[in-house]
Amino acid sequence: MTEPVQLPFYAKLPLILVSLLSFAFIFCIGKDVITPVLMAFLFSVLLLPVFTLLNTKFKFPRYLAALLCVLLFALFVAGIFIFISYEVTDMANDFETIKKNASAFITDIHKFIKDNFNVSIGEQKKYITNVTKDSVANGNATLGSAIISLSDLLLDCTIIPIYTFLFLLYKDHFILFLAKLIDRDNHSVLKDILTQIKVSINNYIVSLILEMIVVSVLTSLGLWIIGVKYFILLGLITGLLNLIPYIGITAAGIITILASLTGSAETSIILGILIVNLIVQLIDNNVLVPLIINSKVEINAFVSIMGIIVGGAAAGISGMFLAIPLLAILKIIFDRIESLEPWGYLMGNHMPKRFIWRIKKAKIEN
Template sequence: MIHSVKLPFYAKLACVLISLISFAYIFCIAKDVITPVLMAFLFAVLLLPVFTFFNTKLKFPRHLAAIICVLLFAAFIIGILVFISYEVTDMANDFETIKKNANAFISDLHRFIKENFNISIGEQKKYLDNVTKDSVKNGNATIGSALISITDLLVDCTIIPIYTFLFLIYKDHFILFLAKLINKENHAALKDILSQIKVSINNYIVGLLIEMTTVAVLTSLGLWIIGIKYFILLGLITGILNLIPYIGILIAGIITVLASLTGSGETSIILGILIVNVIVQLIDNNLLVPLIINSKVEINAFVSIMGIIVGGAAAGVSGMFLAIPLLAMLKIIFDRIESMEAWGYLMGNHVPRKFTWRVRRVKTES
C-alpha cells in the first residue's frame, strides 16, 4: 500500500476537492483532445491480450502486432456498420409504405385527441404549424451543429485507431514513466494498481459486449414474436444504443416504432413494441447490469449514476460511456492509497454490517 504524508482532515479534504475540481475543469476545456485519448486507452487495454499473443507467442514485431490488432478491431466495427447499412438500404425501399402508415397513424392520433380531450383537428394542426415554424427558424443552427458533430466524429474515427496503435507500441514506455514518478518501495503497489486496472477494464468492456448481445437477442426475439419485419436489424440497433445510458434505449424505441410502419400502422403493433422494450429493459436493469456490469467494476449504483450524469454534462455521449471505467480506475487507486481508502470505500458496492459507534467514556473525579 502507498503511504502518504499525514495531514489534518480539513487539509486532506481541501486537497481532494481542489484536485477533483481541477481535473474536471481541465477535462471540460480540453474534452475534444482528452476524450479520444481515453477511448483509445480503453480499446488498447481490451486489445492487449491479442497484442501479447501476436508479439510473444507468434514472435511478431511490436509494430506489426499492433497494426494487426487495430485492423482486426476496425474490421469488426466495419462489419457491423456494413450489415446495418445494408439493412437500412433495404428498409428505405419501403419508404412509401412507411409514409402511408405514418399518415394513417397520425390521423388516428388526431381523432383520439379530439374525442378524449375536446381539441379539434384544426387546432391541433395549427399548433403543429406553429411548432414547425419555430423549428425552421432554428434550422440553420441545427444543421450547422450537425455538420460540426459529423466532422468531429470523422476526426475521432481517424485518430482513435492511431492513438490505440501508439498505446500498444509504447505500453512499456508509459509503465516505466510511471515507475520513475514514485519511489522504488512503492513499485509493488504500482504494479498491483496497473494489473487491477487492466483486469477491471477488460471485465467491464467484455461485460458490455455480453450485455449488448443479450439485449439485441432478446429484443430481436420479442420483435419477431409480434411480427416486426426487420427484427434482426432493430434488435442489433437496440443492443448498440443500449450502451448509451438513459437516452440510448429511447432513441432505439423511436427507431423501432418508425420501422414498424413498414408493415402496419396499427396501434397494437406500436403498443407491442413498447411492451417488448419495457420487458427487455426490466431484464437488463434488474438482472444483466447487476450480474454482468456492477459485479465487474464494483461501483455502487449511486456513484455510477452521478458519474454518468457528470460525464454526460462534460463530454456528451462519450463522457457517459467513459464514466464507469474511469470511476473504476479511481476506486482501484483510492483503495491502495492509505489516505484515500475512505473515498474508495464510498465508491464501492459493499453492503456493510450494522455500524455501532464506539465511544470511550472519560471518568471524572467527583
C-alpha cells in the same frame, strides 16, 4: 530518511477536492482532445491480451502485432456497420410505405384526441405548428451543428485507431514513465494498480459486449414474435444504442416504431413494440446489469448515476460512455492509497457487516 508530512483531515480534504476539481476542469476545457485519448486507452486495454499473444507467443514484432490488433478490431466494427447500412438501404426501399403508414397513424392519433379530449384536428395542427416554429427558424443553426458533429465523428474515427496503435506500441514505455514518477518503495503498489485497472476495464468492456448481445437477441426475438419487419436489424440497433445510458434505449424505441411502419400502421404493433422494449429493459436493469456489469465494476448506483450525468454534461455521449470505466479506475487507485481509501469505500457498493446483521435480525423477528 525524512518522515512524510502528516496533514490533518481539514487540510487534506481541501487539497483532495481541489485536485479532483482541477482534473474535471482540465477535462471540460480539453474534452475534444482528451476524449479520443481515453477511448483509445480503453480499446488498447481490451486488445492487450491479443497483442501479448501475437508479440510473445507468435513472435510478431511489436509494431506489427499492434497494427494487426487495430486492424482486426476495425474490421469487426466495420462489419457491424456494413451489415446495418445494408439493412437500412433495404429498409429505404419501403420509404413510401413508411410515409403512407405514418400519415395514417398520425390521423388515427388526431381522431383519438378529438373523440376523447374534444380538441378539433385544426386546433391540434395549429398547436403543433406553433411548437415547431422555433425549430424551423433555427434550422440553419441545427444543420451547422450537425455538420460540425459529423466532422468531429469522422476525425475521431481516424485518430482513435492511431492512438490505440500507439498505446499498444509504447505500452512498456508508459509503464516505465509511471515507475519513474514514484518512489521505488511504491512500485509494488503501482504494479497492483495497473494489473487491477487492466482486469477491471477488460471485464467491464467484455461485460458490455455480452450485455449488448443478450439485449439484441431478446429484442429481436420479441419483435419477431409480434411480427415486426427487419427484427434482426432493429434488435442489433437496440443492443448498440443500449450502450448509451438513458437516451440510447429511447432512441432505439423511436427507430423501432418508425421501422414498424414498413408493415402496417396498426396501433397494436406499436403497443407491442413498447411492451417488448419495456420487458427487455426490465430484464436488462434487474438481471443483466446486476449480474454482468455490477459484478465486474464494484461501484454503487448513486456514484454511477452521478458520474454518467457529469460525464454527459462534460463530453456528451462519449463522456457518458467513459464515466463508468473512469470511476472504476479512480476506485482502484483510491483503494490502494491509504490516505484516499475512504473515498474508494464511498464509491463502492459495500455494506457494513453490522448493518447486514441488523437487517437479517429484523427479517427473522418479522
